[in-house]
Amino acid sequence: MENKEPLSPHIQIYRWHVSSLVSISHRITGIINIIAITLICIWVSLLLFGESKYENINFFLSSYFGKFIILGLTWSFIFQILSEIRHLIMDLGYGFEIRTTKITGLVVIFGSIILTIIFYFIGKNFI
Amino acid sequence: MVQISLPENSKVKKGKYFKDKTGSKNLRKVNIYRWDPSTGENPRIDTYEVDMDNCPSKVLDILNKIKNELDPTIAYRRSCAHGVCGSCAMNMGGKNGLACTTPHSDIEGDIDIYPLPHLKVKRDLIGDLDGLYKQYQSIEPWLKSNSKSETTEIIQSKDDRKKLDGAYECIMCACCSTSCPSYWWNGDKYLGPAVLLQAYRWIVDSRDEEREARLKKVADELKLYRCHTILNCTSACPKGLNPAKAIAEIKKMLATASL
Numbered sequence: 001m002e003n004k005e006p007l008s009p010h011i012q013i014y015r016w017h018v019s020s021l022v023s024i025s026h027r028i029t030g031i032i033n034i035i036a037i038t039l040i041c042i043w044v045s046l047l048l049f050g051e052s053k054y055e056n057i058n059f060f061l062s063s064y065f066g067k068f069i070i071l072g073l074t075w076s077f078i079f080q081i082l083s084e085i086r087h088l089i090m091d092l093g094y095g096f097e098i099r100t101t102k103i104t105g106l107v108v109i110f111g112s113i114i115l116t117i118i119f120y121f122i123g124k125n126f127i
Numbered sequence: 128m129v130q131i132s133l134p135e136n137s138k139v140k141k142g143k144y145f146k147d148k149t150g151s152k153n154l155r156k157v158n159i160y161r162w163d164p165s166t167g168e169n170p171r172i173d174t175y176e177v178d179m180d181n182c183p184s185k186v187l188d189i190l191n192k193i194k195n196e197l198d199p200t201i202a203y204r205r206s207c208a209h210g211v212c213g214s215c216a217m218n219m220g221g222k223n224g225l226a227c228t229t230p231h232s233d234i235e236g237d238i239d240i241y242p243l244p245h246l247k248v249k250r251d252l253i254g255d256l257d258g259l260y261k262q263y264q265s266i267e268p269w270l271k272s273n274s275k276s277e278t279t280e281i282i283q284s285k286d287d288r289k290k291l292d293g294a295y296e297c298i299m300c301a302c303c304s305t306s307c308p309s310y311w312w313n314g315d316k317y318l319g320p321a322v323l324l325q326a327y328r329w330i331v332d333s334r335d336e337e338r339e340a341r342l343k344k345v346a347d348e349l350k351l352y353r354c355h356t357i358l359n360c361t362s363a364c365p366k367g368l369n370p371a372k373a374i375a376e377i378k379k380m381l382a383t384a385s386l
Contacts, residue, residue, distance in 0.1 A: 004136055005164070005247040005248055005249065005255065006133075006134070006136050006137035006162055006169070006170050006247075006248050007133055007134055007137040007245060007246070007247065007248070008137075008160070008218075008241060008242040008243065008244055008245060008246050008247075008248050008254055009133060009137075009139060009160070009241055009244060010244035010245035010308075010311045011131060011244075011308065011311070012133065013218060013221055013239065013241055013244065014218070014221055014222070014244055014306065014359070015220070015221030015222050017359075017362060019356070019357060019358040019359075019362075020308070020357050020358070020359055023355055023356065023357040023358075024357075027355075087356060090356050090375060091375065091378065091379070092379070093372070093375050093376060093379050096358075096361065096369055096371055096372035096375065097369075098358075098361060098362055101358050101361075
């Protein structure tokens with residue numbers, strides 16, 4: 001009895017590098033952002049139901065978990081924007097050399113983290 | 128639909144262990160993907176201890192040494208051993224490349240050798256590339272010139288010839304296409320970097336007269352636009368070519384041309 005030809009291992013064995021990481025993160029943050037925008041819309045709609053609902057949401061967003069969510073979404077939006085700019089530049093046909101893609105990828109990763117921190121401090125009125 | 132995990136018959140098991148018999152101090156462990164079509168068993172990873180003091184510098188040298196000295200049953204493709212034929216394309220240390228041009232000193236730790244990713248395995252390190260060759264055929268990779276006489280040469284300027292640099296050198300080893308996650312998930316429809324680079328090569332050839340028809344043919348949501356610039360292709364190419372850029376150029380041509 002002959003075995004059906006197996007499929008060779010793929011994502012299990014392939015090594016990650018900067019631009020594949022940025023690419024998959026771009027997709028994940030994209031999905032997160034769509035959910036986030038939907039939630040923000042629901043939040044705004046809830047305000048129509050009066051003060052008590054506003055208080056509830058405010059209570060949640062002031063909690064540590066709420067703040068974590070807000071900060072996470074801030075990062076996710078910033079990452080998406082930076083990565084999108086990188087993609088736009090690539091769509092113009094620039095930045096395809098391996099070295100360049102590595103640098104722009106790292107700019108996206110670290111830039112998003114740094115900008116999130118700056119955002120946080122601006123929100124806290126530290127800056 | 129994207130299937131992240133391997134199907135049941137493709138799950139990799141632990142295989143045999145070939146202990147070193149030379150008594151060498153300079154040993155490296157080499158893990159090789161094995162599958163024998165005659166047994167009906169799942170694929171396995173065999174581990175070989177290889178005496179590196181008596182082994183030349185490339186991964187292909189390791190494979191030859193194993194086949195000659197340790198285990199003659201191992202199967203892999205190879206021919207020129209100089210990075211020209213593209214036969215020995217495989218996945219080494221988690222990255223696709225040609226075994227004959229990849230130095231084993233570039234790989235840290237144990238040396239893991241797998242066939243090219245996401246292919247039907249024929250045996251051991253030999254993957255089935257039929258699908259890719261069919262796709263290559265589908266872009267009609269030959270010169271199409273209707274009007275010009277067949278007895279006179281078609282003149283090409285130096286500038287026009289230059290456009291083919293970085294595209295004509297491709298040896299169709301499939302390192303790029305099989306490194307591409309998009310090609311893993313949509314390989315039946317998406318043409319993949321290797322074939323698109325060749326499509327580009329004929330689109331920009333000044334002697335070819337079917338440019339528009341060629342562009343129209345690849346202008347397809349699945350055939351072309353599944354490229355999400357992950358750039359695994361460019362980093363895998365053993366010839367230092369840039370399929371991702373070629374695909375971007377095709378996209379650009381389509382965006383600016385009115386077909």
